[in-house]
Amino acid sequence: MRLLDWDHKPYYHRLLLRQLPSPCTRVLDVGCGAGAFAAELARRVDHVDAIDRSPAMIEAARQTTPPNVTCILGDVMRDPLPPESYDAIVSVTALHHLPIDDALRRLSRALRPGGVLAAVALPRRDLARELPVEFLAAAGHRVLGATFAVLRTPGPGGWYRPGPSHETMPKVLDPLLTTRQVRQHATAALPGARVRRLVFWRYLLLWQRPIDGTGGHRPVPARNPAASARRPVAGSGGGDAPK
Numbered sequence: 001m002r003l004l005d006w007d008h009k010p011y012y013h014r015l016l017l018r019q020l021p022s023p024c025t026r027v028l029d030v031g032c033g034a035g036a037f038a039a040e041l042a043r044r045v046d047h048v049d050a051i052d053r054s055p056a057m058i059e060a061a062r063q064t065t066p067p068n069v070t071c072i073l074g075d076v077m078r079d080p081l082p083p084e085s086y087d088a089i090v091s092v093t094a095l096h097h098l099p100i101d102d103a104l105r106r107l108s109r110a111l112r113p114g115g116v117l118a119a120v121a122l123p124r125r126d127l128a129r130e131l132p133v134e135f136l137a138a139a140g141h142r143v144l145g146a147t148f149a150v151l152r153t154p155g156p157g158g159w160y161r162p163g164p165s166h167e168t169m170p171k172v173l174d175p176l177l178t179t180r181q182v183r184q185h186a187t188a189a190l191p192g193a194r195v196r197r198l199v200f201w202r203y204l205l206l207w208q209r210p211i212d213g214t215g216g217h218r219p220v221p222a223r224n225p226a227a228s229a230r231r232p233v234a235g236s237g238g239g240d241a242p243k
């Protein structure tokens with residue numbers, strides 16, 4: 001690890017926490033890794049299911065999460081997910097590991113009507129469309145990295161310090177899809193989905209399952225437009241930096 005490196009994943013935890021709907025008692029964390037985000041979720045909701053297909057990651061998650069987190073060793077694309085069960089499905093830096101169309105449809109079926117899918121994941125580099133944000137990311141990464149390096153001089157460091165599982169965590173460093181392509185796939189699979197680029201080499205994908213019970217996959221034209229109105233996703237209009 002280089003001196004100015006810091007972990008971008010926890011930087012976006014608070015952004016995801018702001019997307020949780022109300023009420024929110026049961027959440028699925030997809031690709032939970034060593035369980036850092038599942039542990040944060042567990043302080044806010046009654047129960048968290050945290051799934052990862054890496055035995056080493058699930059073992060680490062079991063050591064670090066509280067009793068209201070069920071750590072599941074499994075493949076989210078193969079193992080059965082309980083239908084219409086979760087108030088929210090969240091994911092930190094794992095969606096780009098999955099075949100996006102199948103993954104989005106599969107996850108959407110596990111949400112209760114009105115439930116929220118919120119994922120932060122890696123886009124493929126798209127310099128033609130995202131050059132300004134790439135410059136901002138490169139500069140911001142170094143400025144914050146220098147700040148964190150100073151802060152960690154006297155001690156072990158805070159949230160920005162990569163965790164002990166960082167090096168061994170399964171990673172995909174060359175994602176298939178750009179932010180724009182993710183947006184195209186997401187809006188086709190889940191009408192109403194929104195995808196936006198975040199500064200530090202991530203995108204945010206947000207979708208709320210319609211409360212009318214259609215599942216959102218094949219929208220039926222509503223006779224009464226008011227009948228198809230959706231509740232807005234909490235906080236989705238805000239900036240990407242945690243407050």
Ligand SMILES: C[S@@+](CC[C@H](N)C(=O)[O-])C[C@H]1O[C@@H](n2cnc3c(N)ncnc32)[C@H](O)[C@@H]1O
Nearest residue numbers: 009031032033052053054075076092094097170
């Ligand atoms: C880059 S890590 C992120 C881990 C964690 N969310 C974090 O923020 O530290 C991506 C994780 O997704 C998991 N993963 C990839 N494909 C998966 C699948 N099909 N089912 C379950 N987990 C998967 C990997 O094992 C890995 O732990």
